Amino acid sequence: MNDIEQFLKENKPLEPAEGNFMIEVNSRLEAVEAVKRAVSAERSRSRALLLAALASGLLLGCIITAIIMLHPVAPGSLGTQFIVRLSMFLQGWARYIIMLLIAGGAIALGLAFASPRRERQV
Numbered sequence: 205m206n207d208i209e210q211f212l213k214e215n216k217p218l219e220p221a222e223g224n225f226m227i228e229v230n231s232r233l234e235a236v237e238a239v240k241r242a243v244s245a246e247r248s249r250s251r252a253l254l255l256a257a258l259a260s261g262l263l264l265g266c267i268i269t270a271i272i273m274l275h276p277v278a279p280g281s282l283g284t285q286f287i288v289r290l291s292m293f294l295q296g297w298a299r300y301i302i303m304l305l306i307a308g309g310a311i312a313l314g315l316a317f318a319s320p321r322r323e324r325q326v
Contacts, residue, residue, distance in 0.1 A: 255316055262309050
């Protein structure tokens, strides 16, 4: 116990002058608030980017699916045979694929918006 007391006595921080104490405390509090604002802005920016990526991915997937389903392709080359087989597959499973896309989108949006926000008290 004596070693701890001795250590604390030797490493005692310097006390600021009477007039500078409040200025230093306020500047430190402002620095903490600036860090809080920066972290909050970064979180909201990353959430916005995540939602933009989700929306663009869903939109692009729907557009590609619609193009494949609606584009008439004459069978012939190897690439067009793949597209014909894929469009025939999609025609048979279109309802299920659309339901899967809607369910996946709903789950992704639910996870994005319903994630618990941790409140920290200082």
